Amino acid sequence: MRLTRYFLPVLKETPAEAKIVSHRLMLRAGMIRQASAGIYSWLPLGYKVLRKIEAIVHQEQQRAGAIPVLMPTIQSADLWRRSGRYEAYGPEMLRITDRHGREMLYGPTNEEQITEMFQAYCGSWRDLPKNLYHIQWKFRDEVRPRFGIMRGREFLMKDAYSFDLDREGATRSYNQMLVAYLRTFERLGLKAVPMRAESGPIGGDLAHEFLILAETGESEVFLDRDLVELSLGERAIDYDDAAQLQEIFDQWTGSYARTDDTHDQALFEAQVPEARRVTARGIEVGHIFYFGTKYSEPLGATVTTREGDKVAVHSGSYGIGVSRLVGAIIEASHDDKGIVWPESVTPFQAGLVNLKQGDAATDAACEALYGKLAAAGLEVLYDDRDVRAGAKFATMELIGLPWRLTVGPRGLKSGTVELTARRGGATEELSPEAAVARLAQIYRGL
RNA sequence: CGGGGCGUAGCGCAGCCUGGUAGCGCAUCGGUUUUGGGAACCGAAGGCCGCCGGUUCGAAUCCGGCCGCCCCGACCA
Known part of the structure; x- marks a missing residue:
């Protein structure tokens, strides 16, 4: 993309309303x-980054066995009355009346819809397990939206819903999602730690929040340093192998x-040696x-078992704040000059800077290099x-592009261009061909 | 929802107290000189001063109401 043909309204000054770094940037x-x-x-x-994050989330969900669907943003109030949540949800839910006077709402979540969809088609133990998900815009009428995209009222969210015959199956589904999340966040260049959340209506320990560590985070977290060091890395994962999933679950949630x-400060001190205690x-x-039969019972999502009994399915829900991640990544990866994108989500894989626009030799060198980068499949600004x-x-x-190619008359005299890393700023002089090869290698597999 | 604050050019702001031709910086447009870290100079364009009403010869400025937005807190993905 040529910058002169693009739409990139950058601001030198910071708008007054933006207080946190991701919003400002x-x-x-x-x-x-x-x-x-x-x-x-x-x-x-911004849209390019959002789409890249979305694509990674899609890939990892499907790799873990979840099936993509797309449900509407506008839902009927009747559906929510059946689950008892229409009144319970409160003013955060944006209520709408259509021209016929029917009560509608802009969905803050989709448990009711997905459960209704499931029960309409799945009535047998043979239909289980299933995990359906979608990535859709939602609306919650927050009392006080703030921090830009990090806490907007409209936001893009991935939510998955699993359906299993019993607690054992639901646990496997839960572990699949936990592992998928670990992979997703690692690919996004984030250090995300699953933390024990308030236990669900069933009790038990199957409720985790994933938090990324960033100085500007909204909540204080207490954890064992060992967790920060953990990484799945290149580990091969078989999502059908319940034992392997459980092992990873134990490893990541054991501390x-x-x-x-x-x-619980006393528990923290009892479980974690002082040297490993991290407060961040x-x-x-x-x-x-995992919420057991909380929605399946009132909504009648039942299946017939092998023995012929009707039982409510065990379900779970799994969310990722896709639009929020754009801000979260910036919070976790920036410096005083701007954003530092991880290679996996950068809007452009490299920037090409022509130091002497209008100089015939420099222009020609840039054009040639631009062509070679495109031919190598690289997205260049x-x-x-x-x-x-x-x-x-x-x-x-x-704008945080991880790699910058700089082309000027000085380097061209010796036949080189510069390749500079956004993170750290290290620069090396290379022939244009070598620079293209380097970048192609960096992005191979991403 | 409690407390505080702000709406003046695309962005950042001054002017308001004490009423009298609407300003500054950045960005934009034209020109000249520049050209390896957000250039300099000259010139130009750009405003229902948030909206409605009131006071006044006259309102960005004073008064009332409304709307929008932001910040702190409580709350939340």
Whole structure:
């Protein structure tokens, strides 16, 4: 993409309303534009990142066996009355009346819909297990939206819903999602830790929140340092292998990790040696929850067992705040010059800076390099504006592209261009061909 | 929902107290000189001063009402 043809309204000054770093940087980098309180338009750069995150979430969900669907944003109040939540939900739910006077709502979540859909088609133990998910916009009329996209009223969320015959099956489904989440967050370049959440209506321990550690996090977290070091890495995972899933579950949830909501200082001190106790701040980016028959019973989601009995299915729900992740990644990865994108979600894989726009030799070298990068399958933002070098560098750093190729008359005399890492700033001089090869290698497999 | 604050050019702000031709910086447009870290100079364009009403010869400014937005707290993905 040539910058002169793109739509990238970057701001040199920080808009007054933005207080936290991700909000400031998203506005300055031209990623979002506020439409009203807690509601944002996604500008091209922000939209690209959002879509990349969404794609990774999709891939990892499906890899774990979840099946994608898409349910509507507008739901009928009747459905919610049947689960008893229409009244219970309160003013956070945006209620709408259509032209016929029918009561509707803009969905804050989809448990009712998915359960209704399930029970309409699945009546036998043979239909189980199932895990259906979608990635859809939701609306919660927060009293006080803030922090830009991190706590908007409209937000993009992945929610998955599992259906199993019994607690044992539900546990396997739960573990599949836990492992899928670990993989997802690792791919997004995040250090996310599952923390024990408030136990569900059934009790037990199958409820975890995933928090990423960031100084600006909204909640205080207490955890064992060993958890921070854990990584799935290249480990091969068989999502059909319940024993392996359980082993990973045990490994990741065996140590103390809680938010201030559930923190127990005495237990913390008893379980974690002083040297390994970490107190930090975290941002919640996902939660997984086993809720037994809470929704299946009132909504009549039952199956017939092998023995011919009708039983309510055991279900779980699993959310990831997709739009929130854009902000969360920035909170976890930035410096005083701007954003530092992980390679997996960067809006462009590299930036190309022409230091002397209008100079025939430099222009030609940039065009040639731009063509080679495209041919290698790389997404490149070519800054072909007629502005000074400093302005181009500042823009590239602000928008956070992980790699910058710099082309100027000085290097071209010796046949080289510069490749600079956004993180750390290390620069190496390479031939254009070698630079393309380096980038292609960096992005192989991502 | 309690407390506080702000709405003036695309963005950041001054002007309001003490009523009298609407300003500054950045960005934008034209020109000249520049050109490896957000250039300098000259010129230009851009405003229902949030909205409605009141007071006044005259309102961005004073008064009343409304709307919008932000911050702290409680609450939340």
